[in-house]
Structures are given as structure tokens and as C-alpha cells.
Amino acid sequence: MKITLFGTGYVGLVTGACLAEAGHQVLCVDTDAAKIAALRQGVIPIYEPGLEALVRDNHASGHLQFTTSAQEGVDFGECLFIAVGTPPDEDGSADLTHVLAVADSIGAYITGPRIVVDKSTVPVGTADKVKMAIAAAQQRRDTNHPVDIVSNPEFLKEGSAIRDFMKPDRIVIGTDNPEIIGVMQEIYAPFNRNHDRMITMDVRSAELTKYAANAMLATKISFMNELANIADRIGADIEQVRIGIGSDPRIGYQFIYAGCGYGGSCFPKDVRALSHTAQDMGYDATLLQAIERVNTRQKQRLFELIARHFGGAANLQGRTFALWGLAFKPNTDDMREAPSRVVMEALWNAGATVRAFDPEAAEETRRIYGERADLVLTNTKEEAARGSDALIICTEWKGFMAPDFNFLAEALGEKVIFDGRNLYDPGRLASRGWVYYGIGRSTESWQSSNARGATAFQS
Ligand SMILES: NC(=O)C1=CN([C@@H]2O[C@H](COP(=O)(O)OP(=O)(O)OC[C@H]3O[C@@H](n4cnc5c(N)ncnc54)[C@H](O)[C@@H]3O)[C@@H](O)[C@H]2O)C=CC1
Numbered sequence: 001m002k003i004t005l006f007g008t009g010y011v012g013l014v015t016g017a018c019l020a021e022a023g024h025q026v027l028c029v030d031t032d033a034a035k036i037a038a039l040r041q042g043v044i045p046i047y048e049p050g051l052e053a054l055v056r057d058n059h060a061s062g063h064l065q066f067t068t069s070a071q072e073g074v075d076f077g078e079c080l081f082i083a084v085g086t087p088p089d090e091d092g093s094a095d096l097t098h099v100l101a102v103a104d105s106i107g108a109y110i111t112g113p114r115i116v117v118d119k120s121t122v123p124v125g126t127a128d129k130v131k132m133a134i135a136a137a138q139q140r141r142d143t144n145h146p147v148d149i150v151s152n153p154e155f156l157k158e159g160s161a162i163r164d165f166m167k168p169d170r171i172v173i174g175t176d177n178p179e180i181i182g183v184m185q186e187i188y189a190p191f192n193r194n195h196d197r198m199i200t201m202d203v204r205s206a207e208l209t210k211y212a213a214n215a216m217l218a219t220k221i222s223f224m225n226e227l228a229n230i231a232d233r234i235g236a237d238i239e240q241v242r243i244g245i246g247s248d249p250r251i252g253y254q255f256i257y258a259g260c261g262y263g264g265s266c267f268p269k270d271v272r273a274l275s276h277t278a279q280d281m282g283y284d285a286t287l288l289q290a291i292e293r294v295n296t297r298q299k300q301r302l303f304e305l306i307a308r309h310f311g312g313a314a315n316l317q318g319r320t321f322a323l324w325g326l327a328f329k330p331n332t333d334d335m336r337e338a339p340s341r342v343v344m345e346a347l348w349n350a351g352a353t354v355r356a357f358d359p360e361a362a363e364e365t366r367r368i369y370g371e372r373a374d375l376v377l378t379n380t381k382e383e384a385a386r387g388s389d390a391l392i393i394c395t396e397w398k399g400f401m402a403p404d405f406n407f408l409a410e411a412l413g414e415k416v417i418f419d420g421r422n423l424y425d426p427g428r429l430a431s432r433g434w435v436y437y438g439i440g441r442s443t444e445s446w447q448s449s450n451a452r453g454a455t456a457f458q459s
């Protein structure tokens, strides 16, 4: 089938490349001329495992084309996918400027019937706005070509986007016209072979399903972070608690890792946007607001631990910290709302220097912060550690899981680690003379619980 994708970001480019790989004819449209020029050369502006090869191969075979011309895009596809950004507005609501600009282009150039598929994450009711924007643009030209609007939210994760798209847990299709379902089945047939993953529903429910999924996942994380902070205070180990509760299939092991807060382009903005939608409807979404508050506070947690260890923020002046992991999660170079940024900025405010290493996000960090004397981006994690006072970990890249602690003991000024991803075992580190602060676990609470255990055993 001939398909047009508007937007070549994480979602648009992955969707376009995967649909092309499955045999569809795909044209990707983006307003960013530099991005389109680079894509035509096979250069991918983001780091996403496997994407570069997929784009290059399908572009070479002619299945995947790129343009900046909206008119060409509207002409080309029977189905027009909208996958442009929906960033947060100042008040937390979703900014629909880009989505409605695409709708306006569709209305301005449409020459026959089209199915418009919304893949961007948009508040309930957006499909109606898109339909109205297309109709208004058609009216200005005195045309009235039939347009169906489908909501088809995307659930891929950065870092495993291609696998997630190729083998989806579910394909949600929201439509008020049952005739469209057959077309969507045809598009998704290559990704729907093992068992039927397509779930059809009305448009509004599909739009809400996307926010519900992200808000539920964010809830699990904030819940675990809240528990971790309680565990810290009462001397329990959140990792043991995680294993204890995850074994209940009603709870499950996924998405219950405590950490230094969730980041990325979606959880923070989507929780805020859903809360805003509720507010617009006169409903005070207390739980959603709490999830957000817990997360904002959690991003400060590592700095709190650092300041406490060194006897107050004032004592951080002139110190140097090694920071491993800048991206908001592993396998991406995305720094949007990354917890590392909160830690780094707090350290800079306190007069400290950061020696940072990330396998992929150095360039993005440079783009955001520019050259500054209190930020040194290193080529290896060892280089970051050498000459620093202590080590901080913000992202759980595989390469950080089993470091050489003997090397670290020599490289760092103090044998102290602030670990925002709970990568190491406090008991082992304590026995080797380290001071270790995880999230909801530490050498301090390990030692006191051991002492309690010994007392209980003796008595
Ligand atoms: N990043 C992710 O992992 C996921 C994102 N989403 C949602 O998908 C949507 C897109 O997100 P990303 O791909 O991350 O965004 P992005 O910001 O990476 O990319 C958006 C692209 O749209 C282009 N664009 C803007 N206006 C345009 C127009 N009028 N015509 C054509 N192109 C235009 C921009 O130049 C940019 O290249 C958002 O609503 C997001 O919430 C959903 C699931 C996963």
C-alpha cells in the first residue's frame, strides 16, 4: 500500500522504515530540510539500534522515500500517518500546533479520498479537531473529498523501537467507521501474524488508551520510588522488596525498578497532559498530580544524598564528580527530561565540576550545554573517574554493570558511589570498604540490618 508519514522523529522514522521493510511503499515528509537531506544520504539524526541500516536498505530499494513537500505527501499516500511532535505547552497541556499544521496541509492539497491515521500522542478529542481543520482547509478551496480519521497510538520504547514496532504487544485502532478496519488490517498484517494483536475501539477510547498506558507505567515507577524513600528511612532494601512483590503475577516484575526518576520525551509530558485534560473537564486528578510530584522530587534525590554525604551543598564547591550515563535511559542518545541533567545542574550551582561519560549522548549533551569549564565529556568511563572525588550513576548502560572496583578505588578521591540505578550490591561493596548510596538501598542500611541480624541471632 502507498503510505505517507508526516514527521520523521523517533516514531515517524521507525514506523516509516518498518512499514517499508514489510513491503509497503512509504514516503516520509518532514518540514526540517536538513533532516530530510541527511536521511536521503542515509544519515540518521538519532541513535536507535538497527534504524540506520533499515532506513538505508529500504531507501536504496526505493521502498522508503523522503521529501519536505507536504503536497507530494498528500498526493502519494492512500493513508496519511501523522507522527509529528506534541510537546507540552507552558501549562502542561499538549501543544497541537504541529498536528493541526499537518491537518491544514492535508486539507489544502487533498485531491481524493484519504484515511488520516494519527500516531502522535494526542488528547481525547483531537481526532475531531483534525477532521475540522481538514474540512476548513478544504472549504477554502471549495473541495469536499471524504476523509476518515483513525487513532492509532504508538507504544514503542526508545532503544528497542524497531523490535517493539515489528513485534507489538498490541495494535490499537480507534475508528468510528468499521469499513476502515480492513485497511488497517492490511497495513499491519506483516506485524500481526502469530496471533491477532489488533484491538479495535472507538476513537476517543483509543486516544485515552495511550495516555492510560503511559500514566500506568509512570505510576508503577513513582510508587516504587516512594517506597524506596521509605525503605531508606527504615533500613530496608528496595531491591529485595522489588523481587518480593514482582513474584506476584498481579504485580509483575516489569517497570518496578526504583531509580533517580523517570525521564524521556513521553512519561513526564503525558502524565502532565492527562492531568490537564482532567482539569479541563472539571476533575481534579489527584493521583496523576502525585505521580508527577514524586518524580520531580526523585530527580533531586541523588543530589540530596551527595550533599548530605559531603556535609552540605556548600562543601561541594571545587569538588569534581564522575557521572556515568547522561541519556534518560540506555540505548538512546535522548536527553529530554533526563535525570542526569537535574543532578549536573545542581552540582554546577553548588560550584562542582562534572566529568561525564555516556556511550551515545555526549554530542547531545554538548548541543544542550555548549562548552563550559565545569563540564568535561570523556571518551571512557575510566577517564571520567580518574581524578574525581566520587562516582555518580544516572543511566544503567550495560557497560556500567560490572566495573573494576580496584581501579575505581585508586581513581576516585573517596571510595563512594551514588547510584541512581541500583546496579551494585551494597553487601559486597561494604565488605570492600566502599560507601554506597543506591535508591532505597545503601551500605549504611545494609550494615545496620546486618548488625540487627547478628543481635537477633545472639539473643
Ligand atoms: N519518542 C517516542 O518514543 C514515542 C513518541 N510518541 C509520540 O509520537 C509523537 C512524535 O514523537 P517523536 O517521534 O518522539 O517526535 P520528534 O520530535 O522526534 O519528531 C517529530 C518530527 O516531526 C517533524 N514535524 C513537525 N511539524 C511537521 C509538519 N508540519 N510536517 C512534517 N513534519 C513535521 C519535526 O521536524 C520532527 O522531525 C509525539 O506525539 C510523541 O508523544 C509515541 C510513542 C513513542
Ligand SMILES: O=C(O)[C@H]1O[C@H](OP(=O)(O)OP(=O)(O)OC[C@H]2O[C@@H](n3ccc(=O)[nH]c3=O)[C@H](O)[C@@H]2O)[C@H](O)[C@@H](O)[C@@H]1O
Pocket (backbone or CB within 6 Å): 121, 154, 155, 156, 157, 158, 159, 214, 217, 221, 254, 255, 256, 257, 258, 259, 260, 261, 262, 263, 264, 265, 266, 267, 328, 329
Ligand atoms: O509514549 C512513549 O513515548 C513511550 O514512553 C515509554 O517509553 P520510553 O520513554 O522510550 O522509555 P521507558 O523504557 O518507558 O523508560 C522511561 C523512563 O522510565 C524509567 N524507568 C523505567 C522502568 C523502571 O522500572 N524504572 C524507571 O525508572 C527509565 O529509566 C526512563 O527514564 C513507554 O515505555 C512506551 O511504551 C511509550 O510508547
